[in-house]
Each structure stands twice: as C-alpha cells, then as structure tokens.
Amino acid sequence: MKTLVKILLALLISVSVKAQNTVGPLDGYTPQVGTLVSMLNDMKNRVERTVGNLSVEELDYLMDDKSNRIGSLIMHLAATEKFYQVYTFEGREFNKEEEEQWGTAMSLGEEARDKYQGHDVQYYLDAYTEVRNKTMELMKQKDDAWLAELNAAGNMNYHWAWYHVMEHQSSHLGQILLLKKRLPNK
Template sequence: MKTLGKLLALFIVSITIHAQNMIGPQEGFTPQIGTMVSMLNDLSNRVEYTVKDLNTEELDFLMDDKANRIGSLIMHLAATEAFYQVYTFENREFNKEEKEQWQVAMGLGDEAREEYQGLDVNYYLDIYKAVREKTIALLKEKDDAWFASVPKGYSMNNHWAWFHVMEHQSSHLGQILLIKKRLPEN
C-alpha cells in the first residue's frame, strides 16, 4: 500500500509539472479564451517569479536616466492590462478617474521614475495580481464569438487585443530580466 501511495504521489507531481508547461483550453472558459488565459497566466507567473524576492533598492535601481525601474515596469504592465479591460469589455478608453490612477504608469518616463520608488515588491505585485484577477473574471463571462469579434469603430478583434497584452508583458519581462542582471552586487 505504501508503494501505491508513493507511485500516486509521483504521478500527481508529474501531472502538475507537466500541466504548468502546457498551453491550451482551461476549465471554465471557452477554448480560445481558455488558451489565452493559459498564456496570460504563464507570463504573469514568470513576472511574479522574477521579481518576488527583490528588495526595494533592487526594484528602484535605475541603469541610466532613460531607463525604467523594475517597480515602474510592473505598474506599467498592470496599467496596460487595466486599459485593455475597459477597451475590450466596455468598448471605451479610460475615464477621468482611471486616467488619473494609471496615466503615470502607462507613460513610464520621468514621472514614473519619480513616483514609483521606495515601495516594496508586495505593493507592486498586489496591484498586478488584482488587475489580473479582474481580467480572468471578465474573460470567464465571454465566449469565443466575443473573442473573435471586432468592436464597432475598432481596427482589431478582442483576441488580438489580449494577444497584445500577452506579448506586451513578454517584452517588458525581457526588460525586467535585463535590469535584474545589471543590478549592482551587494
């Protein structure tokens, strides 16, 4: 019986390891949306894993006066995803309050370099995760017909918009990894 238990435990670990490296439909979503959710979640897991152990000094590190801080980049990822939430789910752009909340993070640059420093990693990750949780909840309410649709007045379908969010996060994850490699040795 102990051997059967050990084999079952190894099998479960094997499935878990295999499943985390799989892209495809997810339970609770239509096939195309579920596949996108698996890709979005893979990227967010990699962003979180990459930054989770960074201290404030590392999050605030600035390679030069044109570079972005890692903290600013995490906020930028959250802001961009929040924008695509209203853009695709509500067919609008940010309202006044949303612009005030997200515009510095959306634009990066000097303002973001000034605003996003002195904060710990949980500050950034809590915001980043909250935005993703909302995205997942909203995507659960949609189907593949919505995903393929082109909202009136737009030149892209919803699938492309969320593909863009995914590839945007991938691009900035590359920046984060580069900055992380350039962190001064302590």
C-alpha cells in the first residue's frame, strides 16, 4: 500500500508541476514552427540571463584587439536574425537602408568595436527583442510545410535556415560566456 501511495503521490506531483525545460509547440503556431520558436526563445532567454546584469563597462570590455565586445555580439545576434527574416520571409538580402542599420553589426570587427560601446544592456536587449518579436509575428503566418520548402536559391530549406539562426546564437553565446569569465573584475 505504501508503494502505491508513493507512486500516486509522485504522479500527482509530476502532473501538477509544469516542466521548465521543455521544447515543444506553442499556441498560435503550427506544431513544428511552434517548436522552432520555442527553441529560438529559449536561446534568447539564455543570452538575456547571461548579460542581464552587466554594466556598460563590462559590455564594452575588449579582451584583445581581435575580440568583440559583448555589446557588439548582442547586436550581431539581432542583425543576423534580421537578415534571416528578410532572406527567408521576403526572399531577398538587405536593402540599402537595412544594410546601413545592420551591416556593421553583421560583420563585427573593428568598425563594430568602435560603434557599439557606451550603451547599457537594455539598449542591446531592446534591439534583440524588437527583431525577435518580428520573427515571432512572421512565423505565425507560416506553417510546417513552409519549413520544408527550399529557398529561391535552392540551397537550404527554411527549417535549416532558422535552425542555423539558433545554432549561430548558441555559438556566440559561448563567446559571450568566455568574455564574461575574462572580465577584469570577475
């Protein structure tokens, strides 16, 4: 009898506790699109948790003359996602205006090191959030069949493109974590 009570209690607890680390469909999206959006959002949440309490000085820290600032990397994440928005949803690359707004963040390097400094973390996270909100809005207009379609160039399907965005963000999160560990005051 005690074993049965323990099993029922464990089952009750597992049903009443919502899992925090799950990937799956989200309301308002088709199943695969919603699952992809849940993964993208998890990655964004990880970036936000990692940088959320950094000061301007920490965001501006430059480990050496070849590294990037954490602030630049956050802008790079937003710029890359913005590029994939226009590339996958509109079938084009950046226009002149978008290139002026996002080009430096896309290419990083010396120009980005100079441009992206002196801002608080909210400046970077607001840009990232604005781009992500647009991604989520656009994803709601697509379905699972769209994910399997090839882009106009025929070199990738849309599922791979957005998987790449997430994988790219994960890679740069690793850089951010390394830079954060190398901060002088840490």
